[in-house]
Amino acid sequence: MIIPSRSMDMRHLSKYTVSAAFIVITLLVYLQGSPNLYAHHTRPDSSFHTTAKSHYHEHYHHNDSAETVGKEPSNEFPDLKNFNESRLESRPYKPYPAYNSAEWRKRWQGSHRACVGPRGVEVNENPADMPKAYRIQEPLTLPEPVFGSYHESGLDADHCFDRYSRLESYGFHGKKKRTNASMSVDWSKVDWGSLQHKCLLRNEDRFCHIPSPDATLTRLRAPQSANELGAHQAHNKHQQHPAAAQKDKKCKKRTAVVLRAYQEMTYTKDLSMQLRALISELSLHSGGEYTVFLLIEIRHAPKLLTSPTIYKFALHAFVPREFHNITLLWSVPSFTLPWYPGTNQALNQMLHMDQPLQLFAHLHPQFDHFWMMELDVRYTGHWYDLFANAxxxxxxxxxxxxxxxxxxxxxxxxxxxxxxxxxxxxxxxxxxxxxxxxxxxxxxxxxxxxxxxxxxxxxxxxxxxxxxxxxxxxxxxxxxxxxxxxxxxxxxxxxxxxxxxxxxxxxxxxxxxxxxxxxxxxxxxxxxxxxxxxxxxxxxxxxxxxxxxxxxxxxxxxFPLPTFYDPVGEGQPRTLEEIERGFNAQGVRNTPWRWGRGDRWNAVFARLTYAWVISRWEQFGTGIYRWWIHGSEVGTLGEKGRKEGRGRLCLPGVLIHPVKEGDVSGV
Incomplete structure (x- = not known):
């Protein structure tokens, strides 16, 4: 039996190798025996920050002024290849509060301390560790979405990102033959879990409750005793979280970002860049306000969590090394079933998708809020700008x-x-x-x-x-x-x-x-x-x-998320009035969501940049993302079509779903 070495890149395993891994894990489970379930955008001071103000405000003030709607909504995003690049300049983008300013200290306890990133230096003053953005000014203009609003939500519509400015800090090189030495990183030697935790410890005096030194790296587990399971015990509605007990100290509440996945997930270059961006922008630059986790279900070896050997093997087999220490593996028999013995785990697993997050929160008391995201979500803007404004x-x-x-x-x-x-x-x-x-x-x-x-x-x-x-x-x-x-x-x-x-x-x-x-x-x-x-x-x-x-x-x-819509085919609403009548029809018999499982409205929802159905129809958001990341689009994007060939779309923050593995091959 060959145990993968720490230097092996498991992303390149063939299907046959992965199948062999399943067999090896199953044999290890058998040899280990049956487990005992109860056994153990106010601008920071920075000369290279983008010149525009941040749109993020910790105290959100509702904007009573009218939305700027001088032009009809469209999907005509600017293509930088059509402009004189000498007039365009991307600059490091940091949409964070003015940490350590007099105003900031009036609200929060402690001090914000810069954290070390994947390049071995503090990220807050290193341009190589920041995404870059283009200021929206003549000749650049941005289209307006049909749904939601940058103006009302507080999200930044004064900047846009092309694929290089957005992702070069996280490993994107495109067609460049050579990369600036300051941007180069051996990602296989990066330990994101360690970077996140060291960052948190640097900023521990800011937060209401932080874990013990290795708590963020621990495994999930089953109940350790029948008393801990506490079947049919009443939920204590008055139980106070540690953060609430210290409210008068103006401590900062923390948020976990939990990314759900299965063992079959392929960590493409695009997905790896997205994970690096999430960790860097939400955790490292903020000084530990967020911690990012991968929560991965192991479906073909249900007993593996009871054996350290099997757990380690599965981690090496299914997750790239750089993400090992942000990953928590779980399975139904060794995790959710012991905690929830009264549920029917043999039912469609879609009925149980929230259960691992419920238990994650139960076992991680240091967090007050929990984002759960699927790994086929992409955001072309800055993650902190999105989550903090939401x-x-x-x-x-x-x-x-x-x-x-x-x-x-x-x-x-x-x-x-x-x-x-x-x-x-x-x-x-x-x-x-x-x-x-x-x-x-x-x-x-x-x-x-x-x-x-x-x-x-x-x-x-x-x-x-x-x-x-x-x-x-x-x-x-x-x-x-x-x-x-x-x-x-x-x-x-x-x-x-x-x-x-x-x-x-x-x-x-x-x-x-x-x-x-x-x-x-x-x-x-x-x-x-x-x-x-x-x-x-x-x-x-x-x-x-x-x-x-x-x-x-x-x-x-x-949240009024800016969402773009591009109708195609017959019968899809096109005018604003038709869109209003269709999407906002009220009553359980009239709403289009009543037919959400049918082809007609599946096809309509598929034409949103943030679509929550997987349709046999072409997904508009997927097409936009392909064009943005590749520089060209295969197929059509709406009935007007798009020009094929090389280009550099510059997008504001657009939340896109779904983006599947095959959509970004060759990045």
């Missing part, structure tokens, strides 16, 4: 009519400002809307969210309740109400619930069909964990989080 914007949303605003696509060219959009929603809501947890629930449910301060939402005339409250759940797509009966075949979710330990009828559901990138609070995942553990509930990830938030009266927010 958090700040969600925190400033009032609870009154929030569920009703969540259920609609915001279209600034029709709705104007977000304030006017809210007024439109209010005028269309006759019963006051959702106000706290619903009055009628299942007999076993004890809502854990706060009680509304007024008996009726109309009493909250100034929209105050919920402002400055952290969101329990954030989605980059609308959150829509579904049918009272989840077995309704029109919705394609008739197998979305499984509650073997409860005879209660299913409540009305708030249906979310967008799981590529979502954020949970610790409280939210704690409720989901306790419900799964105590009642054996299995639920689709498109349904579960929003439903739990609704039933427990937690704050759920749909």
């Amino acid at each position: 958090d700040a914007w969600a925190r400033k949303q009032a609870r009154r009519l929030l569920w009703e605003r969540n259920a609609r696509f915001y279209m600034p060219h029709l709705h104007r400002s977000y304030k006017e959009f809210g007024e439109l929603v209010a005028n269309q809501t006759v019963d006051g809307g959702v106000w706290g947890a619903p009055a009628s629930t299942t007999s076993s449910l004890d809502p854990e969210g706060p009680t509304p301060p007024y008996p009726h939402p109309d009493n909250d005339t100034d929209y105050e309740w919920g402002v400055d409250e952290d969101a329990g759940f954030i989605s980059f797509a609308p959150i829509l109400p579904g049918p009272k009966d989840p077995t309704n075949p029109d919705w394609g979710i008739q197998k979305g619930f499984a509650t073997p330990n409860s005879n209660d009828s299913a409540p009305r559901t708030y249906y979310l069909d967008a799981t590529p990138a979502v954020r949970f609070s610790r409280e939210m995942l704690g409720i989901m964990h306790a419900t799964t553990r105590d009642y054996g509930v299995d639920i689709l990830p498109e349904i579960g989080p929003a439903t739990f938030a609704y039933l427990h009266g937690l704050k759920a927010v749909s």
Whole structure:
């Protein structure tokens, strides 16, 4: 038997070698025997920072001015090959708060200390460790999205990134024959887990609660005793997280970014660059505000987590060396089943997608928030700009009519400002809307969210309740109400619930069909964990989080993500009025999400840059990303078509899903 050496690059294993790895692991499991389940954009001071102000504000202030909608939405992104490059200059881009400034110190405890990156120097003052951006000014102009808004969300629309300026710091060279020596890195010798943890320790006085020295590198595990499992113990709604206990010290809460994957994942050059960007921009430059993890399910060797030898072999077989110490392996028999013995793990595994994250949060008390992302998500802008603005914007949303605003696509060219959009929603809501947890629930449910301060939402005339409250759940797509009966075949979710330990009828559901990138609070995942553990509930990830938030009266927010749309074929809505009528049709019988499993609306949703269906129709976001990363596009992008040949698209921050392995081959 050959154990892969630490220097082997497992990305280049053939299918036959991977199959052999499965066989070896299975033999090792057999030889080890059966396991015992209970056995052990305010600008920093920097001469090379881009000259524009940051769009990120820790205190988000709602912009009441009208959205700038002087031109129709389009998809005509600038191609730098069409401009005189002597007039264009990319500069290092840092959309971070003014760390250690007098204003910053009024709000936060401790000091921000620069962290060492993959090139062995502190990243905050090293241009080679930063993405570069082009300032949007004549002759450059950017198109405007149909849905969402840079203006209202706080996201930066004053800069754009081409493939070189965005990814060269993380290993992209394109057609360049030679690379600047300062940019060169032997990625196989980088240990991202160690870099993240050392960065955190440099900044430990800033945070409310940090782990023991090796806690971020530990493995996931099964319950160590029956007492720890605590079957049918009530969830303590008043239990205080360490961060909350020190609120008066202005400590910074921390966020985990958990990337879900399976053992078959191929770590292409494009995917590896995306992982490096996430870690560098979210963790290292921020001084440990975020920590990035890979959460990988090992499906073909279910007992491997009980053996250090097998675990080490699987880690070498399926994950590139640079990511070993950010990776946590798990399997159903050795992890989720021992924690949730009342669930039916033999059901469709789609019913269990949230369970590993629930347990991750349970075993990692140092985090207050948890982003869960799929590995086929790409962002052409800066990750910190996206996540920090999503958090700040969600925190400033009032609870009154929030569920009703969540259920609609915001279209600034029709709705104007977000304030006017809210007024439109209010005028269309006759019963006051959702106000706290619903009055009628299942007999076993004890809502854990706060009680509304007024008996009726109309009493909250100034929209105050919920402002400055952290969101329990954030989605980059609308959150829509579904049918009272989840077995309704029109919705394609008739197998979305499984509650073997409860005879209660299913409540009305708030249906979310967008799981590529979502954020949970610790409280939210704690409720989901306790419900799964105590009642054996299995639920689709498109349904579960929003439903739990609704039933427990937690704050759920749909972020107005700038999303571009490119209709093709017959029958797809084209004018703004047609798009509004189609996407924002209300009622469980009229909404297009009712037909979300059918070809007609699958084809429509596929033409969004952030699409949450995998369609046999061409995905618009995928095509844009191919053109951006390759410099050419194979096939068509919309009925107008695109010019083929070499080019350098310059994109603002565009969140794209899905981008599959075959879409970026040859990068």
